[in-house]
Each structure stands twice: as C-alpha cells, then as structure tokens.
Amino acid sequence: xxxxxxxxxxxxxxxxxxxxxxxxxxxxxxxxxxxxxxxxxxxxxxxxxxxxxxxxxxxxxxxxxxxxxxxxxxxxxxxxxxxxxxxxxxxxxxxxxxxxxxxxxxxxxxxxxxxxxxxxxxxxxxxxxxxxxxxxxxxxxxxxxxxxxxxxxxxxxxxxxxxxxxxxxxxxxxxxxxxxxxxxxxxxxxxxxxxxxxxxxxxxxxxxxxxxxxxxxxxxxxxxxxxxxxxxxxxxxxxxxxxxxxxxxxxxxxxxxxxxxxxxxxxxxxxxxxxxxxxxxxxxxxxxxxxxxxxxxxxxxxxxxxxxxxxxxxxxxxxxxxxxxxxxxxxxxxxxxxxxxxxxxxxxxxxxxxxxxxxxxxxxxxxxxxxxxxxxxxxxxxxxxxxxxxxxxxxxxxxxxxxxxxxxxxxxxxxxxxxxxxxxxxxxxxxxxxxxxxxxxxxxxxxxxxxxxxxxxxxxxxx
Amino acid sequence: xxxxxxxxxxxxxxxxxxxxxxxxxxxxxxxxxxxxxxxxxxxxxxxxxxxxxxxxxxxxxxxxxxxxxxxxxxxxxxxxxxxxxxxxxxxxxxxxxxxxxxxxxxxxxxxxxxxxxxxxxxxxxxxxxxxxxxxxxxxxxxxxxxxxxxxxxxxxxxxxxxxxxxxxxxxxxxxxxxxxxxxxxxxxxxxxxxxxxxxxxxxxxxxxxxxxxxxxxxxxxxxxxxxxxxxxxxxxxxxxxxxxxxxxxxxxxxxxxxxxxxxxxxxxxxxxxxxxxxxxxxxxxxxxxxxxxxxxxxxxxxxxxxxxxxxxxxxxxxxxxxxxxxxxxxxxxxxxxxxxxxxxxxxxxxxxxxxxxxxxxxxxxxxxxxxxxxxxxxxxxxxxxxxxxxxxxxxxxxxxxxxxxxxxxxxxxxxxxxxxxxxxxxxxxxxxxxxxxxxxxxxxxxxxxxxxxxxxxxxxxxx
Numbered sequence: 059x060x061x062x063x064x065x066x067x068x069x070x071x072x073x074x075x076x077x078x079x080x081x082x083x084x085x086x087x088x089x090x091x092x093x094x095x096x097x098x099x100x101x102x103x104x105x106x107x108x109x110x111x112x113x114x115x116x117x118x119x120x121x122x123x124x125x126x127x128x129x130x131x132x133x134x135x136x137x138x139x140x141x142x143x144x145x146x147x148x149x150x151x152x153x154x155x156x157x158x159x160x161x162x163x164x165x166x167x168x169x170x171x172x173x174x175x176x177x178x179x180x181x182x183x184x185x186x187x188x189x190x191x192x193x194x195x196x197x198x199x200x201x202x203x204x205x206x207x208x209x210x211x212x213x214x215x216x217x218x219x220x221x222x223x224x225x226x227x228x229x230x231x232x233x234x235x236x237x238x239x240x241x242x243x244x245x246x247x248x249x250x251x252x253x254x255x256x257x258x259x260x261x262x263x264x265x266x267x268x269x270x271x272x273x274x275x276x277x278x279x280x281x282x283x284x285x286x287x288x289x290x291x292x293x294x295x296x297x298x299x300x301x302x303x304x305x306x307x308x309x310x311x312x313x314x315x316x317x318x319x320x321x322x323x324x325x326x327x328x329x330x331x332x333x334x335x336x337x338x339x340x341x342x343x344x345x346x347x348x349x350x351x352x353x354x355x356x357x358x359x360x361x362x363x364x365x366x367x368x369x370x371x372x373x374x375x376x377x378x379x380x381x382x383x384x385x386x387x388x389x390x391x392x393x394x395x396x397x398x399x400x401x402x403x404x405x406x407x408x409x410x411x412x413x414x415x416x417x418x419x420x421x422x423x424x425x426x427x428x429x430x431x432x433x434x435x436x437x438x439x440x441x442x443x444x445x446x447x448x449x450x451x452x453x454x455x456x457x458x459x460x461x462x463x464x465x466x467x468x469x470x471x472x473x474x475x476x477x478x479x480x481x482x483x484x485x486x487x488x489x490x491x492x493x494x495x496x497x498x499x500x501x502x503x504x505x506x507x508x509x510x511x512x513x514x515x516x517x518x519x520x521x
Numbered sequence: 522x523x524x525x526x527x528x529x530x531x532x533x534x535x536x537x538x539x540x541x542x543x544x545x546x547x548x549x550x551x552x553x554x555x556x557x558x559x560x561x562x563x564x565x566x567x568x569x570x571x572x573x574x575x576x577x578x579x580x581x582x583x584x585x586x587x588x589x590x591x592x593x594x595x596x597x598x599x600x601x602x603x604x605x606x607x608x609x610x611x612x613x614x615x616x617x618x619x620x621x622x623x624x625x626x627x628x629x630x631x632x633x634x635x636x637x638x639x640x641x642x643x644x645x646x647x648x649x650x651x652x653x654x655x656x657x658x659x660x661x662x663x664x665x666x667x668x669x670x671x672x673x674x675x676x677x678x679x680x681x682x683x684x685x686x687x688x689x690x691x692x693x694x695x696x697x698x699x700x701x702x703x704x705x706x707x708x709x710x711x712x713x714x715x716x717x718x719x720x721x722x723x724x725x726x727x728x729x730x731x732x733x734x735x736x737x738x739x740x741x742x743x744x745x746x747x748x749x750x751x752x753x754x755x756x757x758x759x760x761x762x763x764x765x766x767x768x769x770x771x772x773x774x775x776x777x778x779x780x781x782x783x784x785x786x787x788x789x790x791x792x793x794x795x796x797x798x799x800x801x802x803x804x805x806x807x808x809x810x811x812x813x814x815x816x817x818x819x820x821x822x823x824x825x826x827x828x829x830x831x832x833x834x835x836x837x838x839x840x841x842x843x844x845x846x847x848x849x850x851x852x853x854x855x856x857x858x859x860x861x862x863x864x865x866x867x868x869x870x871x872x873x874x875x876x877x878x879x880x881x882x883x884x885x886x887x888x889x890x891x892x893x894x895x896x897x898x899x900x901x902x903x904x905x906x907x908x909x910x911x912x913x914x915x916x917x918x919x920x921x922x923x924x925x926x927x928x929x930x931x932x933x934x935x936x937x938x939x940x941x942x943x944x945x946x947x948x949x950x951x952x953x954x955x956x957x958x959x960x961x962x963x964x965x966x967x968x969x970x971x972x973x974x975x976x977x978x979x980x981x982x983x984x
Contacts, residue, residue, distance in 0.1 A: 109755065109758070111751075112629065112751065112754045112755055112758055113629045113758055114629065114631075115629065115630075115631030115632075115751075116631065116632075123630075126630075154754045165588075166575065166578065167589075168575065168577075168578030168579065168810075169578075169579075171946065236768070247717040258949075258951045258952070259722045259724065259947055260724060260809075260947050260949065261722065261723060261724070283951070284949040284950075284951050287574065287580075287950075287951060288574075288810070288949065288950070291571065291575040291950075292575055295572070295575055295576055346723075347631075347751070438604075481722040483634065484722055484723050484747070485749075486721075486723065486747040486751065487750075487751070487754075488721045488746070488747050488750060489721070
C-alpha cells in the first residue's frame with residue numbers, strides 16, 4: 059500500500075452515525091458459519107499468491123512486467139470460472155530504477171545500502187560527491203537555514219515506530235513524502251532518508267514521493283535501517299570532521315505507458331442492485347515479488363469470492379478488482395472512480411495491508427444497515443476478529459470511493475510486522491504464514507456471505 | 522568463521538583423558554568472582570566492536586580495507602595500554618568481488634539475488650546464458666551423468682538446519698566447499714547454490730571455496746534462501762519447460778597482497794612461562810561490516826584481557842591476537858602457527874562464533890590440569906555456562922595449534938541465530954545484544970582470571 063493520505067480528489071459524503079436504539083438482531087443463514095469454517099482449509103489464496111509471485115515476480119506499474127501480470131490475472135480469473143473478466147486500461151507516467159550506490163568517501167570509506175524513492179531525480183552516471191548534513195526530524199530540516207543545506211546531501215534519520223494498525227505510517231512517512239521537496243527547495247544536492255520501515259535488514263524500503271509543483275527533482279533515496287544508523291555513527295565518530303558521500307542514482311522517467319485494472323465478477327441474481335466491490339492491487343514495487351503487497355490481497359479476496367460462487371448464486375453481484383498502478387499513485391483506484399464512482403456500491407472493501415491475521419472489523423454502512431453491520435461482527439467473532447468503529451473504514455485503491463461516501467467494510471490485518479517487509483526486496487512468498495492467509499480468506503468469505511444478500515441454490519461448500 | 526574442517530596441516534598430539542580419580546578441588550582467589558561480576562558492566566567490548574565496524578567497516582583480507590583495520594587495531598591496542606603491540610605480516614593471494622546478477626530469462630523472466638563465493642571464476646562482462654539443472658543434494662550432483670550437467674548452470678538446493686552449536690556447518694556446508702569443484706569436473710558452465718544459512722532475507726551468504734587442483738574455476742555463487750526457494754518454485758511451475766538463466770559474475774584474482782596478524786600482550790611476571798593466547802579475527806567478508814564475524818570476537822577477548830591487566834599483573838603472559846585473513850583460508854592462523862606453534866602455550870582460545878551468550882565451556886588441558894579445568898567450570902557456572910567435554914575444544918584461527926596438541930579452552934557461544942547473519946550483508950552492529958556481549962566479556966575475564974596464575978598486586982576491579 060502507499061499512503062492512506064490522499065488529496066481530497068472527491069467530495070466526501072458524511073455518513074457519521076447518529077445515536078440510535080440498538081437494531082433488532084439479524085438472523086444469519088446457517089451456511090455463513092459453514093462457509094467460514096470451510097474457508098479455513100482454503101488453498102486457492104496460496105496458489106494465487108504463489109503463482110503471481112513466481113510466474114511473474116515483481117510487476118512495477120506501467121512496465122511490461124505489470125502487463126504480463128494482467129495477462130496472468132485474466133487467464134487465472136477465467137480459469138476459475140468468474141464472469142465478465144476484463145482489463146480496463148489507463149495511461150500513466152512511468153519512472154524506473156537505475157544504478158544506485160552510496161559510498162562514504164571520508165573520513166571512514168565504506169559503502170552504504172540504499173534504494174531510490176519513486177520519482178527520484180538522477181545524478182550523472184559517475185554520481186555526485188558532497189558533504190552530508192544530518193537532521194533527526196523533518197521539522198529540523200524545515201527549520202534549517204538554506205545556507206546550511208545548499209549543495210549538500212541531506213540525511214533525515216527520523217524513525218517510524220512499530221504499530222499493530224499501521225497508524226504510524228501517515229505521520230512517520232513524512233520524510234519520504236515531503237522530505238525530497240523540502241530539501242530541494244533549500245538547494246540540497248540530494249536527500250537520503252532512513253527507510254520508512256521497522257526491520258533491521260540491509261534491504262531498503264522504497265516508496266513513492268512526488269516533487270511539489272515548481273520544485274526541481276533531486277536524487278532521493280532511502281537507506282536500510284542498519285545503514286542509516288551506521289551513517290549516524292559515522293557522523294558521531296567523525297567528531298566534527300565533514301562526512302562526504304558519493305551518491306549514484308540513475309533512475310529515468312520513461313514517459314507515458316499503459317496500465318490497467320483487471321476486473322471479474324460473480325453475477326448477482328438481481329443485476330440492478332449495487333455490487334459489492336472487493337479486491338487488492340496487482341502491481342508491486344520492483345524490489346521484491348510483491349507477495350504481501352499485494353499478491354496476498356488479490357488472492358484472499360478472489361479466493362473468498364470463488365467460495366461464494368461455488369456455494370450458490372448471490373443476490374448481489376460481487377465485483378473483484380485487481381487494481382493496477384496503486385503503488386505509484388493510486389492510478390487504478392482513480393480510474394475505477396472515474397468509471398464507476400458515480401454509481402452506488404453496496405459495499406467496497408480492499409485487502410492491502412499484508413497477509414497476517416485479520417484482527418478487527420470496521421464498517422461504515424450507514425444507519426439503516428446497523429443490524430447488518432452487527433450481524434457481520436457476530437459472524438466474524440469466531441475467527442478472533444474484534445469489533446471496531448462503526449463509522450469508518452479504509453483501503454488504498456478504494457480511497458476515492460470511500461471519500462465519496464460509498465459504504466465500506468475494513469477487515470483490518472495485524473500490521474505489527476508489515477513494515478518489516480513493505481516495499482523491500484524482502485517482500486517474498488516465504489514471509490506468508492499459510493494459516494494466517496486462510497484466516498483472511500475465512501474472514502472475507504464470511505463478509506461476502508453476510509452481505510451478498512442470500513445464496514440460491516445452496517450447495518455444500520467444498521472441503 | 523570459515524569451516525572448522527581443515528586439511529591436516531599439522532600432526533595432532535593426542536591428549537585424550539584417561540579415566541582417573543577426581544582431583545582435589547582448586548580454591549579460587551576471591552578476585553575471580555569480583556572480576557567476573559564487574560565484567561557484566563563492560564563497555565569496552567561494545568566500543569571496540571562499534572569502532573571497528575564504523576570507522577573501518579568491511580575489511581576483506583588482503584585489501585586496503587584490512588590494512589586500515591590493522592592500523593586501527595594497533596592504535597586502539599596501544600591506547601588501551603597493552604604491551605608489545607605489533608603487526609606480523611604475511612603474503613596471500615587476493616580475490617575480489619565484481620558485478621553479480623542472475624536473471625531468469627524463461628519461462629518466467631525475473632531477477633534473483635545472489636553473491637559470488639570466494640575464488641569464484643568469472644563470466645564474461647555480458648554474462649552467460651544457460652539452462653538450469655537442479656539437484657536437491659550434493660550426492661545427487663555427484664551421481665549425475667556428466668552429459669546431464671555439461672554446459673549447464675548447476676543449482677544445488679540442499680538446506681542446512683539451524684543448530685545451537687553450529688554442528689550442521691561442517692556437513693551441510695559441503696555444497697559451497699565441494700559443489701563448485703564437482704560441477705566443474707562434470708563440465709558445468711557455472712554453479713549456484715542455496716546459501717549456507719538459516720535466515721529468510723534477501724541477503725546471500727558468501728564464503729570461501731577452493732577449486733581442487735587441476736579443476737578449472739567456474740562461476741560459483743550463492744542465492745539467498747528466498748531466491749533459492751523461488752528458483753525451486755520456478756522449476757516446478759515450469760513443468761518440464763527448460764529454465765534458462767543469465768548469470769553475470771565478474772570477480773578477479775588481483776594477485777599476491779599483504780595481510781597480517783595484530784598482536785598485543787599483557788606481560789606476565791614470569792616471561793619464561795608459556796603464554797595464554799586469546800583472540801579472534803580482524804578480517805571480515807566484504808558484504809557486511811563483520812560485526813559478529815568477528816569484530817565482537819576481538820572485542821570480547823581484548824576487553825577481558827584489559828580487565829585482567831587493570832586488576833593486577835598476571836603470572837603468565839596473556840597474548841591477544843587479532844588474526845588476519847581468516848575468512849579466506851586461515852592465513853593468519855597458519856602464519857601464527859609457523860612462528861609460534863613450536864613453542865608451548867598454557868592455553869589457546871578463540872572467540873569466533875558470533876556475539877550471543879556463552880552457554881558451555883569445553884577444555885582440553887590435559888590430565889595434570891583436571892583440577893584447574895574443574896575450577897574453571899565452577900567459576901563459569903554463575904554466568905549460566907554449563908560444563909562440556911573435557912577432552913576437546915576448537916576455534917578457527919587456532920585450529921593448527923589445536924591440531925598440534927596445544928591445550929585449548931572453548932567458550933561456546935549460542936549459535937542458534939549465527940547462520941542468519943554469517944557472511945551476509947546483514948552482519949552489522951545492530952544485530953549485537955549488548956547484554957550478551959557483556960556476558961561474553963565476563964566469561965573470558967573469568968577464564969583469564971583462573972588460568973593466568975595469580976594477579977599481583979590486586980587492585981579493586983573498576984566498575
């Protein structure tokens with residue numbers, strides 16, 4: 059996922075709950091529990107995750123790898139028996155990584171490990187050499203006189219704490235999102251930040267940033283946490299001597315390319331009813347194979363939809379979207395919004411926070427559906443999922459829809475370890491716990507069983 | 522550390538214990554416990570480890586970085602007040618890493634992460650492309666007909682288990698040590714192995730291998746575990762289609778260069794008595810900063826010797842050796858053996874198995890010193906160190922001395938997590954637990970306090 063903070067592209071519709079008496083309980087059909095329990099033996103989500111990460115691997119938005127991923131997705135979704143499988147294309151600007159290296163020239167010569175941030179500017183092929191000027195927070199950089207920064211390589215060592223719900227990412231991700239523009243405005247030669255991550259492996263965390271209008275792009279990269287702390291130690295032990303770094307970053311903007319969303323459906327018995335949208339994103343960052351970000355998300359939601367489809371025909375259409383180009387700017391979510399945002403959805407929900415267990419459910423279904431929301435909470439409890447807020451929910455690609463007031467369900471995954479892997483070379487299949495993945499499928503199957511409006515005819519769920 | 526298996530360069534002298542009545546207990550001076558407890562507050566080992574890994578960083582044997590490390594060591598040992606600080610040089614052949622990349626060309630195009638093994642042959646700069654032929658063990662490779670292997674890139678996926686005492690490394694490290702020669706004899710174009718390691722990060726484990734006499738060097742590299750398992754999945758999902766890899770490895774042999782051992786002493790009151798040798802190795806592999814392998818080893822043993830020196834003058838000389846060029850073939854240990862191996866040592870002991878807690882003590886001090894060995898075991902128990910074998914002990918650089926029959930003490934570190942980091946980019950300072958490092962210093966201080974033959978005058982240990 060990229061940041062949850064998005065410019066207010068679309069007007070928000072308030073659906074805040076007003077205090078009301080408790081609704082009468084909704085009786086859940088018996089198949090809900092049966093489908094939930096059967097899903098705990100799911101193998102399809104693993105197969106999709108393994109297949110996409112193995113047969114395609116990394117799939118940076120707008121590249122031929124993402125196009126191969128779309129072809130893979132279409133073939134997979136068709137083979138699973140979904141209807142209306144299609145690609146909806148859109149154009150987008152594409153940035154690709156080049157060479158990247160950082161070397162401390164003096165006083166303690168050594169290499170450091172880093173990775174360019176999305177939309178980073180480039181150095182000449184031979185690199186640049188400059189003195190490092192260090193700040194322990196973005197505020198300290200903001201407050202620095204331009205003269206202190208001009209011509210230097212800015213280093214921001216600001217650290218993000220580990221949280222279960224990822225709530226640090228908005229605030230503590232600021233050095234990545236805003237640091238490059240601030241440094242450029244002050245005349246910096248380049249900026250390197252401590253990775254927005256929580257692990258101590260030599261795998262830097264990339265991620266998107268965008269230079270503000272009128273700001274000249276400068277080289278911008280993230281050091282792995284061990285390297286960021288090494289640079290802090292080098293500066294400390296240099297004891298006032300200048301620390302000089304040679305930085306080589308040669309990414310390129312390769313112009314406008316095509317991306318697209320892959321869409322498939324389980325047709326509802328009543329096509330006039332608003333659909334339920336579930337999905338994740340198909341693209342990944344280029345360093346890992348995008349296993350937890352977000353092959354697992356498309357796999358979980360697709361496996362759940364498949365279980366509903368195999369169990370019977372739902373009243374409402376279930377629409378599965380494997381969004382394109384999420385990581386680099388929510389292009390897929392914005393394209394979907396343009397095409398479908400004006401039409402009502404019964405609910406929108408996205409899985410894009412890894413592959414660890416779902417621990418909480420949040421909803422914003424509106425006052426008229428309080429009983430349904432309560433039934434959903436009850437149905438999820440046997441999976442160890444606790445009730446969360448009843449007036450909010452979020453996702454990444456669905457942000458424009460959520461901001462426009464569409465009803466939303468959020469099945470919150472435990473993110474305690476998410477930022478150990480997020481946007482690093484380490485986002486690979488081996489990091490996924492198959493049992494946790496199955497619990498996710500069970501949660502999503504349960505949600506779809508509750509919200510899809512009754513299945514007919516009911517066949518026994520396959521075990 | 523490199524392998525504990527060394528060609529029998531030196532004749533072994535048997536000192537196997539013969540069953541005897543229990544010796545009368547040795548009364549330990551009271552300062553032993555005081556020194557042990559004070560060492561649990563040690564900061565010097567951390568300072569040395571941090572300093573060496575920060576101010577020098579990686580220090581591949583025979584390179585200018587290792588020379589800088591020797592200069593750093595001499596300055597540090599002199600500033601600590603040790604006597605007879607000196608460098609004893611020797612010449613050695615030097616191999617250095619070049620470019621390295623692996624790309625699956627078909628059927629599922631993607632990059633894999635690997636690192637060349639020591640003494641690997643080189644590909645042309647543009648690389649080679651060949652079909653991958655996979656073996657799940659070294660025996661399977663040995664048994665394969667040459668025709669199956671000729672012109673191909675051999676892949677050995679054999680996995681090493683995690684153990685507390687590192688006992689899997691000898692046996693399970695065989696694909697690294699012997700695989701390249703076996704593959705070359707069969708006409709392979711190159712060999713890639715699953716890293717000899719236990720972690721799942723995209724940081725390959727390098728390590729030395731040596732082509733047997735008369736065997737042509739071929740490119741040889743290790744995939745990280747996630748990449749090795751990815752390659753296994755690619756082969757499985759290719760479903761019989763050939764899997765083709767492009768491999769670029771451009772290491773070079775740069776000829777004979779100088780390395781050296783750095784030696785310092787705490788002079789004993791009786792210089793005619795055999796010294797106690799303690800130490801670790803100064804060189805490191807080039808991918809990390811050599812924090813646990815083996816900055817911590819030289820730091821722990823030096824900090825312990827410093828504590829004895831500050832507490833009083835020992836009867837026997839304590840000789841600290843920071844061995845050079847261990848990783849690439851025990852050159853420092855062999856040089857020391859040539860210079861000093863013919864002279865008796867009171868004990869030899871090395872710290873080269875990481876920085877986790879010492880959990881066991883092994884000794885081979887001979888039958889006449891059973892009471893002393895028992896006293897040492899008693900003195901170490903309060904640190905949670907259990908008694909181990911009384912007729913064996915090992916180290917890396919000290920292997921020639923041990924094989925020649927010199928008395929040895931082994932303070933065994935917990936190696937459960939050692940092979941997560943060993944020889945990878947991830948061997949960095951942040952992996953060291955300061956409390957465990959202090960426990961090591963306490964163990965080594967205790968050992969020196971027991972074996973060094975009485976301190977005069979006793980000053981209160983500094984806290």
